[in-house]
Amino acid sequence: MSIQVNNLTHIYSEGMPHQSVALEDVTFSADDGQFIGIIGHTGSGKSTLVQHLNGLLKPKSGTIVVSGTDITASGVVMRDIRRKIGLVFQYPEYQLFEETVEKDVAFGPLNLGLDEAEVSVRVREALDLVGLDYEEIHERSPFDLSGGQKRRVAIAGVIAMKPEVLILDEPTAGLDPKAHQDVLKMIETVHAHEKNIIFLVSHNMNDIARMADKILVMDSGKLVMHGTPEEVFSREEELTSMGLALPEPAQLMKLARQKGLPFDGSFLRVEDAEEALYQFLKKDSFK
Numbered sequence: 054m055s056i057q058v059n060n061l062t063h064i065y066s067e068g069m070p071h072q073s074v075a076l077e078d079v080t081f082s083a084d085d086g087q088f089i090g091i092i093g094h095t096g097s098g099k100s101t102l103v104q105h106l107n108g109l110l111k112p113k114s115g116t117i118v119v120s121g122t123d124i125t126a127s128g129v130v131m132r133d134i135r136r137k138i139g140l141v142f143q144y145p146e147y148q149l150f151e152e153t154v155e156k157d158v159a160f161g162p163l164n165l166g167l168d169e170a171e172v173s174v175r176v177r178e179a180l181d182l183v184g185l186d187y188e189e190i191h192e193r194s195p196f197d198l199s200g201g202q203k204r205r206v207a208i209a210g211v212i213a214m215k216p217e218v219l220i221l222d223e224p225t226a227g228l229d230p231k232a233h234q235d236v237l238k239m240i241e242t243v244h245a246h247e248k249n250i251i252f253l254v255s256h257n258m259n260d261i262a263r264m265a266d267k268i269l270v271m272d273s274g275k276l277v278m279h280g281t282p283e284e285v286f287s288r289e290e291e292l293t294s295m296g297l298a299l300p301e302p303a304q305l306m307k308l309a310r311q312k313g314l315p316f317d318g319s320f321l322r323v324e325d326a327e328e329a330l331y332q333f334l335k336k337d338s339f340k
């Protein structure tokens with residue numbers, strides 16, 4: 054599986070006084086198994102971009118080639134595309150609608166035309182992957198669950214379709230710290246298990262720095278940076294000018310450096326900063 058996005062441009066309400074150029078000439082590619090983080094200020098075009106990736110929006114111009122097929126071309130069967138590319142919207146729990154968790158998670162795979170036995174296997178597997186106990190939860194109403202549980206059921210519904218590309222648009226928005234960590238862990242588990250391409254849209258630089266292989270940085274509809282976390286977060290001034298910040302461990306170590314402590318490096322993850330502090334404290338010179 055590969056995705057090649059070429060010169061993608063999208064304009065909302067084109068020709069109207071309030072028209073908005075949400076994407077302008079965006080070009081990038083994603084390959085098998087990559088974990089791609091998408092960051093950018095509010096209104097920079099992140100959601101618009103990911104809605105193009107599964108054909109939900111049509112661009113004004115540009116192409117999106119998914120394993121050799123241009124999904125923006127007329128005549129493409131969108132059902133085939135959505136089978137391969139699953140999109141978890143912001144606050145996906147608002148889209149739960151069935152009487153039971155089981156029926157809700159089964160909805161997508163049944164819609165793909167899979168037989169009931171296969172759907173049943175997939176529902177169990179998807180609930181397991183999102184860390185929910187099938188026996189305990191499958192007959193419950195999704196509306197009686199906690200916020201974090203509802204979110205996981207909604208994500209399980211997309212995972213049960215076994216998409217080769219899984220897009221998550223701010224999947225931890227509005228969750229408390231524990232549920233936030235649980236959802237991230239769940240995404241890591243799914244990625245390790247399914248080996249799919251993941252696109253994660255997030256305002257949380259710590260999460261993106263920790264999880265992504267590659268980062269796309271959007272600014273006012275343009276893709277302004279595209280690289281590894283190390284490459285992207287080495288451009289602090291540009292990020293700051295766009296209203297973005299470094300991950301917290303990097304900020305902390307920068308403060309320590311400003312106080313004269315010898316911490317050179319990018320320190321994108323807590324573990325990196327922890328190790329540097331440990332090595333520093335171990336040194337005799339500090340005693």
Ligand SMILES: Nc1ncnc2c1ncn2[C@@H]1O[C@H](COP(=O)(O)OP(=O)(O)OP(=O)(O)O)[C@@H](O)[C@H]1O
Pocket residue numbers: 065066073074075093094095096097098099100101102
């Ligand atoms: N349905 C719509 N109709 C008109 N304009 C829209 C629509 N959806 C988004 N826009 C505009 O397109 C631009 C990009 O919006 P988009 O939602 O893609 O940004 P975003 O980066 O996902 O923002 P956020 O971080 O707040 O979710 C914004 O200027 C927004 O106001």
